Amino acid sequence: MMFYLLASVCLGSAMMVVTRKNPVHAALFLVLAFFCVAGIYVILSAEFLAAVQILVYAGGILVLFLFVIMLVPLEPEGMRKPVRTARNVAWSLLSALLVAGVLMTFFRGAQPVGQGGSVDTLVAYGGNIEAVGMELYRRYLLPFEIASILLLVAMIGAVVLARRQV
Amino acid sequence: MPIPVNHLLSFSLVLFIIGMIGVLTRRNAIIVLMGIELMLNAANVNFVAFSRMHGDLAGQIFAVFNIVIAAGEVAVGLAIIIALYRNKDTINVDEISIMKG
Numbered sequence: 001m002m003f004y005l006l007a008s009v010c011l012g013s014a015m016m017v018v019t020r021k022n023p024v025h026a027a028l029f030l031v032l033a034f035f036c037v038a039g040i041y042v043i044l045s046a047e048f049l050a051a052v053q054i055l056v057y058a059g060g061i062l063v064l065f066l067f068v069i070m071l072v073p074l075e076p077e078g079m080r081k082p083v084r085t086a087r088n089v090a091w092s093l094l095s096a097l098l099v100a101g102v103l104m105t106f107f108r109g110a111q112p113v114g115q116g117g118s119v120d121t122l123v124a125y126g127g128n129i130e131a132v133g134m135e136l137y138r139r140y141l142l143p144f145e146i147a148s149i150l151l152l153v154a155m156i157g158a159v160v161l162a163r164r165q166v
Numbered sequence: 167m168p169i170p171v172n173h174l175l176s177f178s179l180v181l182f183i184i185g186m187i188g189v190l191t192r193r194n195a196i197i198v199l200m201g202i203e204l205m206l207n208a209a210n211v212n213f214v215a216f217s218r219m220h221g222d223l224a225g226q227i228f229a230v231f232n233i234v235i236a237a238g239e240v241a242v243g244l245a246i247i248i249a250l251y252r253n254k255d256t257i258n259v260d261e262i263s264i265m266k267g
Contacts, residue, residue: 003169003173003174004173007173007177010177010181011177011180011181011184014181014184014185014204015184017184017188017197017200017201017204018184018185018187018188018191018192018197018200018201018204023194023196023197026196026197026200027200030200030203030204033204033207034207037207037210037211040174040177040211040214041214043169044169044174044214044215044217044218045218046214046217046218046226046229048226048230049210049214049226049229049230049233052230052233053210053233056233056236056237057203057207057233057236060237061203061236061237061240064240064241064244065196065199065200065240065244067244068196068244068247068248069196071248071251072196072247072248072251072257075194075256075257075258099179099183102179103176103179106172106175106176106179107172107176128226131223132223132226132227132230135223135224135227136227136230140227143231147231147234147235150234150235150238151234151237151238153238154237154238154239154241154242155238155241157241157242157245158241158242158244158245159245160245161242161245161246161248161249162244162245162248162249164252
């Protein structure tokens with residue numbers, strides 16, 4: 001039942017993120033949503049991912065967001081005014097129908113998580129963190145190194161873009 | 167007790183839709199980026215759910231790479247926002263129409 005609590009708190013705070021006028025409030029609700037997602041990862045026995053989620057999202061990305069919010073002045077703004085033309089309403093109804101169809105597909109062939117495959121293979125190495133580390137450094141070594149190059153490129157790009165004069 | 171996978175998928179679908187609402191309806195570029203983060207998180211929840219369902223770690227590895235990409239994307243996106251503010255004095259995405267999109 002912990003999952004439903006976390007999921008509803010997460011969805012509520014995500015809703016607050018997209019509706020608050022003040023970006024600082026939105027950022028703080030964003031961190032609440034990230035923590036709830038980390039809790040869901042723990043429930044799904046992905047402890048390594050939960051730790052990474054808190055370190056990277058709640059630690060790094062949120063600080064970056066708050067830093068930029070303080071660099072640019074607050075200009076309060078709300079949501080866009082909805083334009084209710086017949087075409088827009090028709091498209092919205094179509095999208096709502098699509099989402100309802102996807103949800104119905106989800107609930108048709110329901111299968112509990114953790115019964116399809118054997119979860120014990122995950123912990124055969126001696127814990128999720130060790131298993132993920134083994135996989136990362138054995139099978140996925142090349143993608144891992146490429147990801148580090150990607151981070152380097154993103155860092156250089158961010159520095160160049162945010163420099164005073166380009 | 168095991169969580170039904172459809173509940174997880176529904177949760178991530180709703181999270182994705184909320185993020186998309188943020189991207190489509192907000193005018194503050196910072197909050198648009200926050201919406202993108204919510205959508206990436208929804209995708210990660212799906213990866214972890216299927217990883218758990220199939221007892222295969224590949225989904226979790228992919229989610230780790232997803233987080234890496236999200237971190238890089240946010241760094242570059244916020245740098246672009248700073249550059250925009252420096253050149254145009256606004257981060258309102260409705261007023262930034264230099265590419266006539």
